[in-house]
Amino acid sequence: MNPLEEMGGENYLPGVSVDNVIFGFHDNQLKVLLLESKNGSHWMLPGGYIQKDESLDTAASRVLLDRTGLKKVFLQQFHVFGDPSRSKESLIKGAIKSLQIDVAKTHWFFNRFITIGYYALVEFEKVIPVPDKHSTSCAWKDIDKLPPLIFDHHEIIDRALVDMRHHLNYQPIGYNLLPREFTMKNLQSIYETILGRKLDRSNFTRKMLASGILDKKEKLYTGGAHKAPFLYSFNKQEYFKVLKEGFNNEF
Amino acid sequence: MNPLEEMGGENYLPGVSVDNVIFGFHDNQLKVLLLESKNGSHWMLPGGYIQKDESLDTAASRVLLDRTGLKKVFLQQFHVFGDPSRSKESLIKGAIKSLQIDVAKTHWFFNRFITIGYYALVEFEKVIPVPDKHSTSCAWKDIDKLPPLIFDHHEIIDRALVDMRHHLNYQPIGYNLLPREFTMKNLQSIYETILGRKLDRSNFTRKMLASGILDKKEKLYTGGAHKAPFLYSFNKQEYFKVLKEGFNNEF
DNA sequence: GTACTATTGTGTCAAATTGACCCAATAATA
DNA sequence: TATTATTGGGTCAATTTGACACAATAGTAC
Numbered sequence: 001m002n003p004l005e006e007m008g009g010e011n012y013l014p015g016v017s018v019d020n021v022i023f024g025f026h027d028n029q030l031k032v033l034l035l036e037s038k039n040g041s042h043w044m045l046p047g048g049y050i051q052k053d054e055s056l057d058t059a060a061s062r063v064l065l066d067r068t069g070l071k072k073v074f075l076q077q078f079h080v081f082g083d084p085s086r087s088k089e090s091l092i093k094g095a096i097k098s099l100q101i102d103v104a105k106t107h108w109f110f111n112r113f114i115t116i117g118y119y120a121l122v123e124f125e126k127v128i129p130v131p132d133k134h135s136t137s138c139a140w141k142d143i144d145k146l147p148p149l150i151f152d153h154h155e156i157i158d159r160a161l162v163d164m165r166h167h168l169n170y171q172p173i174g175y176n177l178l179p180r181e182f183t184m185k186n187l188q189s190i191y192e193t194i195l196g197r198k199l200d201r202s203n204f205t206r207k208m209l210a211s212g213i214l215d216k217k218e219k220l221y222t223g224g225a226h227k228a229p230f231l232y233s234f235n236k237q238e239y240f241k242v243l244k245e246g247f248n249n250e251f
Numbered sequence: 252m253n254p255l256e257e258m259g260g261e262n263y264l265p266g267v268s269v270d271n272v273i274f275g276f277h278d279n280q281l282k283v284l285l286l287e288s289k290n291g292s293h294w295m296l297p298g299g300y301i302q303k304d305e306s307l308d309t310a311a312s313r314v315l316l317d318r319t320g321l322k323k324v325f326l327q328q329f330h331v332f333g334d335p336s337r338s339k340e341s342l343i344k345g346a347i348k349s350l351q352i353d354v355a356k357t358h359w360f361f362n363r364f365i366t367i368g369y370y371a372l373v374e375f376e377k378v379i380p381v382p383d384k385h386s387t388s389c390a391w392k393d394i395d396k397l398p399p400l401i402f403d404h405h406e407i408i409d410r411a412l413v414d415m416r417h418h419l420n421y422q423p424i425g426y427n428l429l430p431r432e433f434t435m436k437n438l439q440s441i442y443e444t445i446l447g448r449k450l451d452r453s454n455f456t457r458k459m460l461a462s463g464i465l466d467k468k469e470k471l472y473t474g475g476a477h478k479a480p481f482l483y484s485f486n487k488q489e490y491f492k493v494l495k496e497g498f499n500n501e502f
Numbered sequence: 503g504t505a506c507t508a509t510t511g512t513g514t515c516a517a518a519t520t521g522a523c524c525c526a527a528t529a530a531t532a
Numbered sequence: 533t534a535t536t537a538t539t540g541g542g543t544c545a546a547t548t549t550g551a552c553a554c555a556a557t558a559g560t561a562c
Contacts, residue, residue: 013363013365052363055333055334056334077330080367082307082367083306084304084306112303166417166421169420183510184510184511185510200551201510202512203549203550203551206512222558222559224509224559225508225509225558226507226510226557227508227509227556227558228509228558228559230510435540436539453522453523453542454522457519457520473530474529475530475538476529476530476531477530477536477538478529478537479528479529479530479538480540
């Protein structure tokens, strides 16, 4: 969240925001949903303030709904960013310019604020990106080709990736990231992107099938200039059982 | 942190605190450092507010130093607790009674506040517990025999344990928790306490030695009515290498 | 239709790791 | 000196991992 958005008087907690790192998956590439500042010089994470009687998770969900139209997705708090320098005056001034806001120098948001980072995993195709009032566009960006970001938003994304990588050790992933039916290669690409390294194809398949969270479909995927791969879907019951009880996911 | 402590005017961020779950190890038992409220009815986590120009980590370190006299220990942010009900009026009133504070009903801390949870691993013998101005004593409590705690402090401790358990999957542990020299049983007890289950003794030894983070000492530990076990110390260089690069710690 | 390309499903196999034991050794104690 | 509790140091089968092999096949170029 950039601190420049209006607070709406007494309705929000002062000096605290949530920022969402919303991951999607398309063309076997991990992407992040970002907002473009009004003068087009910088991008930022979708974020928002926390209402007086709202839980942190609810605030993050609300932001997610506003920017994507999605409910009930995987949303996980991962870290608080509160370095005093993250909202230094010089940075604020740059942000004011980017966002083309007119504001008095005595405004409260020249004060320090902290932000709670959440990451979300969403189904790319279902998202309808909606800019907020301080941005001109809302779009997906490749995780390895990020545009210039305001404040410490690049650091927040990096940290989301690292923490997600650790969560991968004891949680399955993909349920909220892939369409209902997908190929093994799609799933493997997600793991490879998050882990930042290549995995052996047949060993990956072996392990995923052994976990029991996948249902093999009768249908095949056709379209590629090669042997048609199977389609899979997640076995919802098994998936959430494994999600709850944990499994060894060392790749 | 209980929200009743004075803020000292404009020196702190409003509505935000840090709370430390400080773990120590003694008699092969994991313990938490707690403060006793003035009327003795409840205990609480050592916590504090964040100074205007202080990072979150620094604030947590400061609290730790104040209550234990220790610097440079392992301190890790793990979760933010911000449920609106955690600081409901009824709870606050109970806390006011416990802490024997006289305060106007319009005081700011009747408002909602959030707290950032940190956990610390410290060497039990080196700690000099110091109560703060709202507590009569500061003492170690067994993790499985916790006294009644104010607000959501019990939940915070539980969450610290769960998160620490997950960190165990890719981080070594013990460096800040054990004295310079210790037995393999000491180390195993820490793992068993955090994981909440028994481990096979010789398999545990095998794995720890293979990790390379331990140096075997010439000396033996004597005192028990049985064969004298070896003493070990951490190989600092290897320990931090593994801490940084990660290792598979599945037990 | 035919050859070619890219990628797939499946299988193999040695190496490494894990889990479940066993046993002789020994410090303190009775 | 015998007993007890716990240790260091194994063994061994079962399982998992990592690296690779190979035939099958959907599209594409011709």
